[in-house]
Amino acid sequence: MYKRVNFVSHREWQVCLWVLLAAWVLGGLITPPLKATPQDQSSDSKMSKAEKKRQKAIQKEMETPYKKWIEEEVPYIITNEEKAAFKKLTTDDERETFIENFWERRNPNPSSPENEFKEEYYRRIAYANEHYASGIPGWKTDRGRIYIMYGPADEIDDHDSGGTYIRPPEEGGGETSTYPFEQWRYRYIDGIGTNIILEFVDPTMTGEFHLTMDPGEKDALLHVPNAGLTDMEAMGMASKADRFTRTDGMTIGTPMGALPESMEEFTRLDLYAKIFQPPEVKFKDMKAVVTSKISGTLLPFDVRTDFLRVTDESVLTPITIQIAYRDLQFQNKDGVMHSVLDIYSQLTSLGGRNVDTHEKSMVLDVPEHEFQQSLSRKAVYQYAVALHPGRYKLSLVMKDDQSGHMGSEELGLVVPHFDEDKLSNSTLILADLLQPLPTSQVGTGPFVIGGTKVRPSVTRTFSRDQNLCIYMQVYNLGQDPKTHKPSLDIQYELLKDGKPLLDQAEDPARLKEASQQFTLEKQMPLRVLQPGKYTVQIKVKDNIKNQTISPSDTFEVQ
Missing domain, CATH: 2.60.40.10 (Immunoglobulins)
Known part of the structure; x- marks a missing residue:
C-alpha cells in the first residue's frame, strides 16, 4: 500500500509567491488601521454617548401618549413632512402645540371654535372598531382604514357570505362561487377621481377582509379544474389556464370585449397607491383661541x-x-x-x-x-x-x-x-331613545354612536309609557386561540331597594356576533313598574380571561 504524492513544480511555486506578495501589498494599502489612536477613540466615544443620551431622552418622552397619537390615532392622515417635524420636537409643550395646529390645519371652518373634521374623524375610528374588528382592532383593518380616511361609501355591494356569483362581462361572465367579499363605491374622492370602486375579499373565511387589486381573488373555484368557467371558457374559446399566464396582476378570465379603463393595470396600480396616501391638507388657516370667564x-x-x-x-x-x-x-x-x-x-x-x-x-x-x-x-x-x-x-x-x-x-x-389587557366598559348610558340609523346617517350628527342614535336621559327620569333604553360598549374581550372568538355571559338585573325584580340573560345569538369589542343595546318597557327609584345592573363575564365587570346606574319612574 502506498500513496501517490504530487509535487509542485518550480514554476507553480513562483506563481503562488507572487500572488501572496500582491495580496499583502494591496491589503496594506486599502485596509484601514485595525485600531484607532487613543485620542480619536475617546472623541468618538464621547460624541456617541452624548447623542445616544439625547436620543434616549427623546424616545422616553415620546412613549406615551404622543407615540400612540402618531402611531394609532392619526397614522392614516398625517403627512410624511408632519411626521418628520413631530419627531424632532423635544418638549411636551411643543408636541401639544403641534397637535392643536395639526387639527386646526384640517378644520373646514376656521372661524368656528368647533372642529368638525376632528369630531368626525374620531367618530369614524369608533365606528371602525365596532364594525370591522377581526382578531385585530377595526381601525387596523383595510376596511377600517378606508372608512376612517374617506367615510361611508355611497354604495356597498355586500357578499359577506360568499356563494353563487354571476360575473359581470368585464370579468369574463359566467357563474362561479366566491369567498366573502364587499365592493365599496364612492362617487367622488378628492384628489383621486370619480366612481371609485374598492373591493375587499376574505379568502381565509375568518372575517379578515383585505383590499385587493385582483377581481379574480374572490373566485373560490379559481384553482378547481373545469369549475366556475367564464363564458368564453365554457364555449371552448379560451382556457382556464390562461388566467394564470396574465401579466397584469389579475386572474380573471378573458372577457368578450375590451377591458374598461378602470381595470387596466396602471389604472389599478395608481388607485391602490393613491388610496392609502394621507389626504391633502387644505385648511391651513389658524384661528385664535378665545378664553373668557362668565358666570x-x-x-x-x-x-x-x-x-x-x-x-x-x-x-x-x-x-x-x-x-x-x-x-x-x-x-x-x-x-x-x-x-x-x-x-x-x-x-x-x-x-x-x-x-x-x-x-x-x-x-x-x-x-x-x-x-x-x-x-x-x-x-x-x-x-x-x-x-x-x-x-x-x-x-x-x-x-x-x-x-x-x-x-x-x-x-x-x-x-x-x-387598559389594553383588562376587561372594561364605556359609561352605562340610560337613554330615552335608542334606534338604528340608515347608512347615510351613520357616524354623523348629535346623539350618534356608530350606527345607533342614543339620546341619554340627562336626569335619568322616565314616565311609565316610555322604554328604558340601555347602551354600553364592552372592551378587551379575550379570544379563544382556536376559534378566535370570545366567550362571554351577560346578565341584566333590575332592582328596587336592593331586591331583584328582573333577571334576564343576553340573547345567545347576539353573543355569537361578539369580537374584541361588543355593544349592548337593550330596551325594557316601564309600564309594569310602579313609580319609584330603581337600579339597573349589568354583569359581564369574560370566560376566556376569567374577568367580570358589573356596572350599574339608578333611574326614576314617575
Whole structure:
C-alpha cells in the first residue's frame, strides 16, 4: 500500500509567491488601521454617548401618549413632512402645540371654535372598531382604514357570505362561487377621481377582509379544474389556464370585449397607491383661541358626560345638556313661538391650557296652538369631543336670548384610561331613545354612536309609557386561540331597594356576533313598574380571561 504524492513544480511555486506578495501589498494599502489612536477613540466615544443620551431622552418622552397619537390615532392622515417635524420636537409643550395646529390645519371652518373634521374623524375610528374588528382592532383593518380616511361609501355591494356569483362581462361572465367579499363605491374622492370602486375579499373565511387589486381573488373555484368557467371558457374559446399566464396582476378570465379603463393595470396600480396616501391638507388657516370667564345662576339646566373608548389614548366624550321649555322665554312670530338658547362651553386642563371651546345657538320653534302642551317638554343638546385620559374642568354657560337670563356650571371631568389587557366598559348610558340609523346617517350628527342614535336621559327620569333604553360598549374581550372568538355571559338585573325584580340573560345569538369589542343595546318597557327609584345592573363575564365587570346606574319612574 502506498500513496501517490504530487509535487509542485518550480514554476507553480513562483506563481503562488507572487500572488501572496500582491495580496499583502494591496491589503496594506486599502485596509484601514485595525485600531484607532487613543485620542480619536475617546472623541468618538464621547460624541456617541452624548447623542445616544439625547436620543434616549427623546424616545422616553415620546412613549406615551404622543407615540400612540402618531402611531394609532392619526397614522392614516398625517403627512410624511408632519411626521418628520413631530419627531424632532423635544418638549411636551411643543408636541401639544403641534397637535392643536395639526387639527386646526384640517378644520373646514376656521372661524368656528368647533372642529368638525376632528369630531368626525374620531367618530369614524369608533365606528371602525365596532364594525370591522377581526382578531385585530377595526381601525387596523383595510376596511377600517378606508372608512376612517374617506367615510361611508355611497354604495356597498355586500357578499359577506360568499356563494353563487354571476360575473359581470368585464370579468369574463359566467357563474362561479366566491369567498366573502364587499365592493365599496364612492362617487367622488378628492384628489383621486370619480366612481371609485374598492373591493375587499376574505379568502381565509375568518372575517379578515383585505383590499385587493385582483377581481379574480374572490373566485373560490379559481384553482378547481373545469369549475366556475367564464363564458368564453365554457364555449371552448379560451382556457382556464390562461388566467394564470396574465401579466397584469389579475386572474380573471378573458372577457368578450375590451377591458374598461378602470381595470387596466396602471389604472389599478395608481388607485391602490393613491388610496392609502394621507389626504391633502387644505385648511391651513389658524384661528385664535378665545378664553373668557362668565358666570350666572338665573337659568337652570342639567348636564351629563359619558365616555366611550376610541383608542387606548383617546376617549370620545359626549356632553349632553338639558333645559326645560318652561324656563325659557318664547316670542310669537307669525303664529310660531320662537326662542333662541345660546350655549358656550370651555374645556381646560388642570394646568389651565384650553383644550376645547364650543359655541352654538339652539333655535326652538313651536306652533302657537301646541305651545301650552310643549311647556312640559325638555330641550336636549349634545356635542362630543375626543380627549386623552386625565382630569379636566368643564365650564358651561347658557343664555336665553329673549330674557337675557343666564346660567352657568363648572364640573370636573375624570376621563378614564381603558387598559389594553383588562376587561372594561364605556359609561352605562340610560337613554330615552335608542334606534338604528340608515347608512347615510351613520357616524354623523348629535346623539350618534356608530350606527345607533342614543339620546341619554340627562336626569335619568322616565314616565311609565316610555322604554328604558340601555347602551354600553364592552372592551378587551379575550379570544379563544382556536376559534378566535370570545366567550362571554351577560346578565341584566333590575332592582328596587336592593331586591331583584328582573333577571334576564343576553340573547345567545347576539353573543355569537361578539369580537374584541361588543355593544349592548337593550330596551325594557316601564309600564309594569310602579313609580319609584330603581337600579339597573349589568354583569359581564369574560370566560376566556376569567374577568367580570358589573356596572350599574339608578333611574326614576314617575
